[in-house]
Amino acid sequence: MKSVKVFAPATIGNIGPGFDVLGLAIKGIGDIVEAREFHGNDLIIEAVLEADHDISTNPDKNTAGIAAQEALKLLGIKTGVALTITKGMPSGSGLGSSAASAVAGANAVNCLFGNSLSKEKVLEAAMAGEYSVSGGYFADNVAPAIYGGATLTRSLHPLEVTPLGNISDLIIILVMPKVKILTKDSRKILPENVTLSDFVVNLANTASITAAFCKNDYNLLKDNLFDYIIEPTRSTLIPGFPEAKEAALDAGAHGMTISGSGPTVFAITNSQKASVKIESAMVTAFNKKGVECKSLITTSSVDGSGIVKSGIIT
Amino acid sequence: MKSVKVFAPATIGNIGPGFDVLGLAIKGIGDIVEAREFHGNDLIIEAVLEADHDISTNPDKNTAGIAAQEALKLLGIKTGVALTITKGMPSGSGLGSSAASAVAGANAVNCLFGNSLSKEKVLEAAMAGEYSVSGGYFADNVAPAIYGGATLTRSLHPLEVTPLGNISDLIIILVMPKVKILTKDSRKILPENVTLSDFVVNLANTASITAAFCKNDYNLLKDNLFDYIIEPTRSTLIPGFPEAKEAALDAGAHGMTISGSGPTVFAITNSQKASVKIESAMVTAFNKKGVECKSLITTSSVDGSGIVKSGIIT
Numbered sequence: 001m002k003s004v005k006v007f008a009p010a011t012i013g014n015i016g017p018g019f020d021v022l023g024l025a026i027k028g029i030g031d032i033v034e035a036r037e038f039h040g041n042d043l044i045i046e047a048v049l050e051a052d053h054d055i056s057t058n059p060d061k062n063t064a065g066i067a068a069q070e071a072l073k074l075l076g077i078k079t080g081v082a083l084t085i086t087k088g089m090p091s092g093s094g095l096g097s098s099a100a101s102a103v104a105g106a107n108a109v110n111c112l113f114g115n116s117l118s119k120e121k122v123l124e125a126a127m128a129g130e131y132s133v134s135g136g137y138f139a140d141n142v143a144p145a146i147y148g149g150a151t152l153t154r155s156l157h158p159l160e161v162t163p164l165g166n167i168s169d170l171i172i173i174l175v176m177p178k179v180k181i182l183t184k185d186s187r188k189i190l191p192e193n194v195t196l197s198d199f200v201v202n203l204a205n206t207a208s209i210t211a212a213f214c215k216n217d218y219n220l221l222k223d224n225l226f227d228y229i230i231e232p233t234r235s236t237l238i239p240g241f242p243e244a245k246e247a248a249l250d251a252g253a254h255g256m257t258i259s260g261s262g263p264t265v266f267a268i269t270n271s272q273k274a275s276v277k278i279e280s281a282m283v284t285a286f287n288k289k290g291v292e293c294k295s296l297i298t299t300s301s302v303d304g305s306g307i308v309k310s311g312i313i314t
Numbered sequence: 315m316k317s318v319k320v321f322a323p324a325t326i327g328n329i330g331p332g333f334d335v336l337g338l339a340i341k342g343i344g345d346i347v348e349a350r351e352f353h354g355n356d357l358i359i360e361a362v363l364e365a366d367h368d369i370s371t372n373p374d375k376n377t378a379g380i381a382a383q384e385a386l387k388l389l390g391i392k393t394g395v396a397l398t399i400t401k402g403m404p405s406g407s408g409l410g411s412s413a414a415s416a417v418a419g420a421n422a423v424n425c426l427f428g429n430s431l432s433k434e435k436v437l438e439a440a441m442a443g444e445y446s447v448s449g450g451y452f453a454d455n456v457a458p459a460i461y462g463g464a465t466l467t468r469s470l471h472p473l474e475v476t477p478l479g480n481i482s483d484l485i486i487i488l489v490m491p492k493v494k495i496l497t498k499d500s501r502k503i504l505p506e507n508v509t510l511s512d513f514v515v516n517l518a519n520t521a522s523i524t525a526a527f528c529k530n531d532y533n534l535l536k537d538n539l540f541d542y543i544i545e546p547t548r549s550t551l552i553p554g555f556p557e558a559k560e561a562a563l564d565a566g567a568h569g570m571t572i573s574g575s576g577p578t579v580f581a582i583t584n585s586q587k588a589s590v591k592i593e594s595a596m597v598t599a600f601n602k603k604g605v606e607c608k609s610l611i612t613t614s615s616v617d618g619s620g621i622v623k624s625g626i627i628t
Contacts, residue, residue, distance in 0.1 A: 021521055154522045190510060
């Protein structure tokens with residue numbers, strides 16, 4: 001029987017000031033879902049591998065399972081399908097873990113049956129999976145995981161998403177502290193109101209980041225990651241954040257902020273040499289505050305979700 | 315003695331949701347400043363023509379005069395210069411009247427002496443003129459008047475402006491009600507705080523408009539002019555606004571909002587045929603509320619401020 005392995009990348013929701021609007025796919029880290037034809041008419045989940053905690057194998061309670069079933073519906077196919085999910089990142093990390101599973105699940109089914117769904121349809125299916133676990137309906141992780149590069153969610157009802165493009169000079173330093181934050185918890189502490197002046201700063205920075213990805217111009221991204229609205233509240237959930245941020249900027253980063261709802265943080269540079277210094281400075285700063293962390297120097301994922309070739313995810 | 319005539323276009327500040335950040339230059343309406351070498355070392359203003367009210371001819375109290383003197387400083391030139399200013403739009407109209415004069419003044423001096431200032435330097439000079447009259451330091455009219463198309467003000471201190479580009483399918487229907495609103499008055503009624511949900515809508519729409527101009531894609535502009543934050547308060551200063559907006563949308567416009575601080579409003583379409591209907595519907599709606607108005611169907615100004623050739627401003 002046919003089978004296919006599909007990955008979907010980790011993603012940085014918000015890209016700093018672009019709360020609920022911008023998202024960016026990351027190279028080198030993501031989930032893989034293998035889909036194979038199976039007897040009967042049902043979708044089952046055979047295994048969830050390398051997960052950091054129990055993830056349900058009930059396909060109606062699993063983000064990849066829900067998304068895959070939605071994709072089957074959109075394809076109009078009633079064949080049995082078995083999924084094996086390999087988690088490539090911890091849940092509650094701020095890297096779009098549930099979105100990566102949902103996208104990989106939906107796209108695996110799509111690729112198994114001739115890749116006939118448009119990216120918009122894969123998005124629709126994946127959003128159903130994401131919705132089931134994130135406590136809300138957001139596309140800032142799902143969209144970049146599908147399209148690659150940076151994406152803009154213009155509207156949720158109706159769902160309108162635009163791929164913006166990539167910045168070829170962008171180097172991303174990801175640091176993942178061992179602290180778990182669930183999106184639904186991190187949303188509870190958001191401010192209800194923002195001042196007009198903070199609004200204008202976030203607006204200007206978000207528009208700059210949008211233009212940066214549209215024009216492939218690192219200079220428009222540089223020094224515009226600053227978020228006056230969400231970071232001040234959410235960073236309080238991440239022990240060591242102020243020290244790590246200061247260390248990153250002191251080491252030459254052109255910005256450092258929270259990835260999605262955290263606790264993962266990321267810094268940016270366009271210098272390979274600086275990236276190593278920045279990574280080391282951030283990890284040291286977290287460690288000094290007693291926070292263990294993993295780290296990764298990477299770039300954006302250009303193509304987003306796709307079939308795994310030779311075990312490499314891009 | 316040498317002389318040169320330079321125009322600078324009218325501009326739409328904010329472009330709807332992009333408060334203080336986005337701006338757009340408009341074709342077919344603008345100010346003209348003629349600069350000529352003059353005996354002595356001083357800059358004088360010989361005349362202000364076609365202005366709708368008294369504008370000072372004291373070069374230290376006139377926006378074009380201040381900007382032109384600043385340009386002379388940046389050029390390091392101490393020659394006498396005489397300016398003649400021809401106003402192409404009423405002041406307090408929401409079309410960047412003071413910015414057009416400031417840009418035309420600075421650029422006229424620049425063009426008179428070999429066009430050696432970069433656009434960034436012309437911007438710097440024009441901002442000095444704009445600052446003197448607008449009650450604040452904003453670039454959302456000055457920048458597009460210089461660069462043409464849409465611009466993004468990324469930062470005011472230091473001043474960082476990015477030209478975004480044009481949308482070739484964009485048709486703009488400008489309607490100018492005979493009501494005067496000064497920017498400083500319209501800023502007084504702005505809300506101090508905005509809700510997080512309104513913030514996200516304006517953020518998404520502003521990012522969409524930014525991407526629309528970067529990618530020359532009308533579809534990303536369409537239906538994204540909606541401004542939940544500033545329009546609700548400022549529109550109260552424009553009698554007939556709700557009726558004119560409804561009329562524009564009913565006639566097929568893909569958005570209608572205030573230009574800058576008003577009272578000028580604009581609607582958008584990509585259909586020549588619809589533009590005539592929209593113009594007529596908006597004017598009728600204002601007239602029914604007893605408000606006289608002028609109107610113009612136009613497009614964006616691609617090149618911004620430049621030397622007047624054969625009397626045509628583009």
